[in-house]
Amino acid sequence: MDASAAALPLVRTLTLPSEANLNGGVFGGWIMAELDKAAGLLGMRRARGACSTVAVENLRFLAPLRVGEEFSIYGEVESVGRSSMRLKLDGFAASPSGGEQRRVVEALFVSVALDADGRSRPVP
Known part of the structure; x- marks a missing residue:
């Protein structure tokens, strides 16, 4: 997925010193929480109502996220089952x-x- 100018992020935030790990990067747990917020927004939009994360099938940290950087999360619905969405x-x-x-x-x-x-x- 490309972060194109046409696509709006589900979540965009500035990383703060309170999210720092000992290496000057951002804690993976904080990143995971932001991803869960984005999944919640995307899921609610597709399901047209309440939804909940039941699994994380894949999570790969590709590069460090540093304190002071802007962090943007983009998403898309990969597939829809009867009641679930990937x-x-x-x-x-x-x-x-x-x-x-x-x-x-x-x-x-x-x-x-x-x-x-x-x-x-x-899911409708």
């Missing part, structure tokens, strides 16, 4: 002053559409 997410880092984005993480999340009682329901 969501492909890609995270990119860039200088907040602009410039080239570089891919730092890719993931495949599985999300399930939920009814008002928290049980799975069909």
Whole structure:
């Protein structure tokens, strides 16, 4: 997936010193939480309502995300089952002053559409 100018990110944030690990990069757990937020937004849009992450089938850190960089997550629905969706997410880092984005993480999340009682329901 390319981070083209035409596509809007699901999540865009600035990495802060509070997210730093001992190497000056950003904690992988913080990145995972941001990916889960993006999966939630993408899943809710596709399912037209509540959904929940039930699995992360793939999570690959490709390059360090550094404190002070802008972190943008783009996503697309890879496939839809009866009540579940496979969501492909890609995270990119860039200088907040602009410039080239570089891919730092890719993931495949599985999300399930939920009814008002928290049980799975069909994806429309």
